[in-house]
Amino acid sequence: xxxxxxxxxxxxxxxxxxxxxxxxxxxxxxxxxxxxxxxxxxxxxxxxxxxxxxxxxxxxxxxxxxxxxxxxxxxxxxxxxxxxxxxxxxxxxxxxxxxxxxxxxxxxxxxxxxxxxxxxxxxxxxxxxxxxxxxxxxxxxxxxxxxxxxxxxxxxxxxxxxxxxxxxxxxxxxxxxxxxxxxxxxxxxxxxxxxxxxxxxxxxxxxxxxxxxxxxxxxxxxxxxxxxxxxxxxxxxxxxxxxxxxxxxxxxxxxxxxxxxxxxxxxxxxxxxxxxxxxxxxxxxxxxxxxxxxxxxxxxxxxxxxxxxxxxxxxxxxxxxxxxxxxxxxxxxxxxxxxxxxx
Amino acid sequence: xxxxxxxxxxxxxxxxxxxxxxxxxxxxxxxxxxxxxxxxxxxxxxxxxxxxxxxxxxxxxxxxxxxxxxxxxxxxxxxxxxxxxxxxxxxxxxxxxxxxxxxxxxxxxxxxxxxxxxxxxxxxxxxxxxxxxxxxxxxxxxxxxxxxxxxxxxxxxxxxxxxxxxxxxxxxxxxxxxxxxxxxxxxxxxxxxxxxxxxxxxxxxxxxxxxxxxxxxxxxxxxxxxxxxxxxxxxxxxxxxxxxxxxxxxxxxxxxxxxxxxxxxxxxxxxxxxxxxxxxxxxxxxxxxxxxxxxxxxxxxxxxxxxxxxxxxxxxxxxxxxxxxxxxxxxxxxxxxxxxxxx
Numbered sequence: 274x275x276x277x278x279x280x281x282x283x284x285x286x287x288x289x290x291x292x293x294x295x296x297x298x299x300x301x302x303x304x305x306x307x308x309x310x311x312x313x314x315x316x317x318x319x320x321x322x323x324x325x326x327x328x329x330x331x332x333x334x335x336x337x338x339x340x341x342x343x344x345x346x347x348x349x350x351x352x353x354x355x356x357x358x359x360x361x362x363x364x365x366x367x368x369x370x371x372x373x374x375x376x377x378x379x380x381x382x383x384x385x386x387x388x389x390x391x392x393x394x395x396x397x398x399x400x401x402x403x404x405x406x407x408x409x410x411x412x413x414x415x416x417x418x419x420x421x422x423x424x425x426x427x428x429x430x431x432x433x434x435x436x437x438x439x440x441x442x443x444x445x446x447x448x449x450x451x452x453x454x455x456x457x458x459x460x461x462x463x464x465x466x467x468x469x470x471x472x473x474x475x476x477x478x479x480x481x482x483x484x485x486x487x488x489x490x491x492x493x494x495x496x497x498x499x500x501x502x503x504x505x506x507x508x509x510x511x512x513x514x515x516x517x518x519x520x521x522x523x524x525x526x527x528x529x530x531x532x533x534x535x536x537x538x539x540x541x542x543x544x545x546x547x548x549x550x551x552x553x554x555x556x557x558x559x560x561x562x563x564x565x566x567x568x569x570x571x572x573x574x575x576x577x578x579x580x581x582x583x584x585x586x587x588x589x590x591x592x593x594x595x596x597x598x599x600x601x602x603x604x605x606x607x608x609x610x611x612x613x614x615x616x
Numbered sequence: 617x618x619x620x621x622x623x624x625x626x627x628x629x630x631x632x633x634x635x636x637x638x639x640x641x642x643x644x645x646x647x648x649x650x651x652x653x654x655x656x657x658x659x660x661x662x663x664x665x666x667x668x669x670x671x672x673x674x675x676x677x678x679x680x681x682x683x684x685x686x687x688x689x690x691x692x693x694x695x696x697x698x699x700x701x702x703x704x705x706x707x708x709x710x711x712x713x714x715x716x717x718x719x720x721x722x723x724x725x726x727x728x729x730x731x732x733x734x735x736x737x738x739x740x741x742x743x744x745x746x747x748x749x750x751x752x753x754x755x756x757x758x759x760x761x762x763x764x765x766x767x768x769x770x771x772x773x774x775x776x777x778x779x780x781x782x783x784x785x786x787x788x789x790x791x792x793x794x795x796x797x798x799x800x801x802x803x804x805x806x807x808x809x810x811x812x813x814x815x816x817x818x819x820x821x822x823x824x825x826x827x828x829x830x831x832x833x834x835x836x837x838x839x840x841x842x843x844x845x846x847x848x849x850x851x852x853x854x855x856x857x858x859x860x861x862x863x864x865x866x867x868x869x870x871x872x873x874x875x876x877x878x879x880x881x882x883x884x885x886x887x888x889x890x891x892x893x894x895x896x897x898x899x900x901x902x903x904x905x906x907x908x909x910x911x912x913x914x915x916x917x918x919x920x921x922x923x924x925x926x927x928x929x930x931x932x933x934x935x936x937x938x939x940x941x942x943x944x945x946x947x948x949x950x951x952x953x954x955x956x957x958x959x
Binding site: 337347353360371376385389393558562 | 707730731845878900
């Protein structure tokens, strides 16, 4: 009973060991493609009975007018803001949005993708789980000619457009700010460095410390955690117990920064006088507690908007995805009482 | 090309001017149904060519193993916790979950429902938008024999099972606590009282004030808002400008309570000495600011769990929905520094 799947540009790409985007360009007579490649692609397309855009065009005709979104956690300020940007843009263009939450769990993310494909969404925007180590489920989206976009986080091994923030650059600025305020020994609480966002931030911090002549052995403490609230307290208590010194805590989420601040205050350590505290992502609570916490404001709403705009542009164009497009949006350093020592 | 829709118990109910649940019971030989009704229902079922559970059974055979959830806002602590309860229970039973956000907007809620029906979800759990004044989209779910459950909020005009919290009772406890701590004039910031949850809470507060001999004209201030952060500041500034007195602020969301607290402190009014402040829903920030705010902890996770359990029980039973089942879960009064005057 199974019908033969129509040939896609990915089948042609595979047969010729080319990029899908090269095949797409060749079929569309793109000027950057050589005559030789163009003829070779057209010949293979004919051999494989490729119908230009047939499947994609069909999909679009039977469009569900729905965008599927997969995020790690809806409860994080960054993601709820990104969803707002996605929804405002989508609804204005007549599209609905369904959201799935992976809870940073690869198995659940695979289920999410299956569910969205079965729901016949027109496209998928994903910020992959930290725990995701395989890519089959993501490549499966592309094989079905459903457009896929990464936002905020991405997986290098999967070809797809990405809408990201400038994690590397803003982490440099934040580290430099702490050094300018007198930091001589920095304690960093990070998430899993296999994830693109934490790797980029840590690289930014490393580079800045090195530029400022820090000894990476003796002037940097680093602890890898899940970045949930309790991890801030755990990290600080462990360092205090070990008797190691530090004069600034940089948490790569506001949740761990807030938790760290609370423990420092409980232990009679003054913030920012004895130890400065900075976070990441501008959770509402970071502005409400005392002292208010220095953090990074990310363009979450704008990332969501841009992801939908790019997806809708692609759906209207009726051209196969041109992979490797990367948009990087600017974050903002928000300096508050928790790191202001000099006036 | 349109096929005739199979007869449902709702068609029989309509033809006989009976409740669907009565028809369901009659068809299942329920002891509470009279012999006369049972025979009448069976006769009409035969006349309308009713196939017992045919459509529902078919739907279940082609089950998508997906539960659709519609909530007002994913960014609210209560709803993100409820979603956690929904997802943990659903995934453990092999079901996926897709989430739609109405943003308290009726039009968007109608779109959400359309999207979930098109995605062939096995059931829908909804906490309706405050702005929802029509019920056609909700009745449409039931007409398609897709099970529908309300959680936290409900619409009286739509027959469906409900999983709720004890808003009336816990609001009484909270009001009584403020009176016990010396409140003589209470300023309440509420949401739209057409919504079940705010109506129930306000009724609880009214009853408690009356029991305690409060003069409702002179000892109660009330302001209806959208319950977003800014509304707390706006309400307090307005009351201060009008020169009216109050010694306790009760916000029906933590966001307005936190915003009110901040303005009071800015104006040099001491909390809790001059004015006590209490909120609702136990947002994480309410415990982090100083003074920590007294609030109501709602069984959000448990509500989500129970909603899925009831839905899955219904799907397994293969019995038409027995309407009017109501489960009420217990909230918890969380007393913190912002309302403790007596030791």
